[in-house]
Amino acid sequence: MEFSLLVEMAAAAIGAAVLYTFIGFIPGTDETSVLMPVSLALILGGIKPIIVLTFFVAAFVTLGLMNIMPALIVGLPGGVLATPIVEQALLLKEQGLTALGIKKAAVASMLGVLISLTTSLLIANFMAPFAETIKGYASWLFIFGAVFLSLISKAKGISLISIIPLALLFQGLRVLYWDLGVVPKEKTITTSFFLGITVAPLLLSLLSLFVKKEREKLQTNLEKKTWLPALTEEKESLNPLNVLTTNEVIGSSLASFVSCFLFVLSPVGLIILFGELVGKHEKKVRQRAETTLVVMSALAQSTYMSGLVICIVALGIPLAPAAIGPGAAFFEAPPIFTMGNTITNQFSRSSLTTAFILGSLIAILVVYWISMRYAVRITVFVLKKIPHEAILALFIALVFLLAYMDAGLINIFGILLISLACGTLNRLGVNYGIQFMTLYAAPFIVALF
Amino acid sequence: MEKRREILEIWGDKVGSKDLVISIFFSLLFTMIGFFLADKDSSSQQLLFGLTGAILAFLLNTFLIKPKRILKEEKNEKML
Numbered sequence: 001m002e003f004s005l006l007v008e009m010a011a012a013a014i015g016a017a018v019l020y021t022f023i024g025f026i027p028g029t030d031e032t033s034v035l036m037p038v039s040l041a042l043i044l045g046g047i048k049p050i051i052v053l054t055f056f057v058a059a060f061v062t063l064g065l066m067n068i069m070p071a072l073i074v075g076l077p078g079g080v081l082a083t084p085i086v087e088q089a090l091l092l093k094e095q096g097l098t099a100l101g102i103k104k105a106a107v108a109s110m111l112g113v114l115i116s117l118t119t120s121l122l123i124a125n126f127m128a129p130f131a132e133t134i135k136g137y138a139s140w141l142f143i144f145g146a147v148f149l150s151l152i153s154k155a156k157g158i159s160l161i162s163i164i165p166l167a168l169l170f171q172g173l174r175v176l177y178w179d180l181g182v183v184p185k186e187k188t189i190t191t192s193f194f195l196g197i198t199v200a201p202l203l204l205s206l207l208s209l210f211v212k213k214e215r216e217k218l219q220t221n222l223e224k225k226t227w228l229p230a231l232t233e234e235k236e237s238l239n240p241l242n243v244l245t246t247n248e249v250i251g252s253s254l255a256s257f258v259s260c261f262l263f264v265l266s267p268v269g270l271i272i273l274f275g276e277l278v279g280k281h282e283k284k285v286r287q288r289a290e291t292t293l294v295v296m297s298a299l300a301q302s303t304y305m306s307g308l309v310i311c312i313v314a315l316g317i318p319l320a321p322a323a324i325g326p327g328a329a330f331f332e333a334p335p336i337f338t339m340g341n342t343i344t345n346q347f348s349r350s351s352l353t354t355a356f357i358l359g360s361l362i363a364i365l366v367v368y369w370i371s372m373r374y375a376v377r378i379t380v381f382v383l384k385k386i387p388h389e390a391i392l393a394l395f396i397a398l399v400f401l402l403a404y405m406d407a408g409l410i411n412i413f414g415i416l417l418i419s420l421a422c423g424t425l426n427r428l429g430v431n432y433g434i435q436f437m438t439l440y441a442a443p444f445i446v447a448l449f
Numbered sequence: 450m451e452k453r454r455e456i457l458e459i460w461g462d463k464v465g466s467k468d469l470v471i472s473i474f475f476s477l478l479f480t481m482i483g484f485f486l487a488d489k490d491s492s493s494q495q496l497l498f499g500l501t502g503a504i505l506a507f508l509l510n511t512f513l514i515k516p517k518r519i520l521k522e523e524k525n526e527k528m529l
């Protein structure tokens with residue numbers, strides 16, 4: 001690999017770390033919706049995919065730690081992966097241990113990245129020879145994946161029932177567009193459908209504001225306050241040693257290692273499962289909260305890392321939840337990537353590995369330093385200055401833009417239709433993973449009849 | 450006056466209904482202006498211009514709208 005390309009990749013990683021530090025601090029931003037559209041736009045915008053991959057790796061590593069910061073500091077999760085942590089975070093906050101929590105989360109996060117990066121690269125190299133065989137069954141794997149994700153979800157029945165109707169919806173719209181001549185026959189619309197699924201819960205909430213009864217449900221009283229910790233001028237030591245206890249090091253390392261082999265399972269599910277499993281062994285309340293926080297912080301990194309490394313470096317099809325949702329753009333971004341001609345097919349395994357190593361190491365070093373030094377300050381800045389309205393509006397504009405570019409004005413209504421359907425299903429418990437798998441499998445499912 | 454102060458909770462945080470409409474309006478307007486200013490034959494330019502519009506609108510909205518979160522500073526948290 002040329003040196004100039006490595007420099008560009010490193011620059012992309014630093015850029016991602018800085019940008020996603022701020023995004024990570026914004027409460028409630030879902031990982032899929034902040035990662036996928038940006039990487040998709042960069043790929044479609046003609047930036048070299050390997051640079052976008054480095055950017056993306058740095059971005060998810062950054063989110064993995066930064067999403068935890070607002071949870072620790074003010075009790076608001078920065079993203080979905082940080083939601084299980086809020087409980088421990090509040091416990092530590094009550095005891096005035098926020099600074100210690102930040103330190104522990106940052107060190108654990110670094111540990112999680114290092115362990116899962118090595119473990120999952122080994123798994124990827126071991127699995128790569130079988131990738132061709134696995135790919136031959138891709139369509140079946142997507143159907144199997146949708147069924148499997150349905151069966152392990154909380155809403156099994158409705159999830160299973162919704163698979164075929166959803167496939168009809170996606171494929172129906174595609175055929176309609178071909179029939180009307182708004183898109184050429186050889187173009188399969190995927191990009192905007194993806195985004196439609198991603199923002200469906202948000203769009204559904206917004207659309208329901210037109211209904212008076214629904215609107216009243218969303219009204220809140222103004223009284224709920226968020227407490228910001230007072231700023232201190234003391235400089236924290238950056239030394240990562242001696243921050244974690246021996247038990248915490250063992251527990252989080254082991255959990256990160258094991259989670260790499262379970263890469264097809266839901267990251268949030270694994271975080272809750274292992275966090276509670278390890279934390280249970282501690283008797284004292286404070287110690288239990290700290291250990292659980294440490295294990296969960298490490299897992300927030302390892303679950304994403306393993307899923308993405310194995311799917312992108314070895315398999316070439318998205319089978320892990322982190323690859324199905326947030327990493328979707330590296331598999332389907334027509335005309336650059338399509339199923340069967342993904343980033344895995346277009347780049348050598350060593351280039352992909354380099355992107356992962358470079359992106360994650362740069363990001364974790366940058367965010368480790370930022371979180372130790374500036375976490376409280378950034379939280380205060382984001383909560384005081386960035387209005388939630390602006391963030392919601394940005395997402396909506398992004399979706400409309402890509403919908404219009406994909407298939408013109410009619411597709412804006414197509415995306416509204418998808419959002420109404422997928423958003424409703426989402427409320428009923430049919431998660432993103434099932435919906436994305438169904439989108440991948442749609443042509444195949446419809447052809448079965 | 451009552452209508453203007455309506456606060457809604459969407460996607461985990463608070464928004465004002467009127468401010469939300471304003472910010473969506475600006476975001477769509479700027480994004481689409483960007484899109485249509487670009488060269489019709491270059492889809493990557495259309496995307497780039499559209500995104501630039503979206504980001505400009507985000508900055509404008511951030512400047513115009515006050516966040517609805519209620520924040521209180523704690524006095525004496527013990528920092529280790």
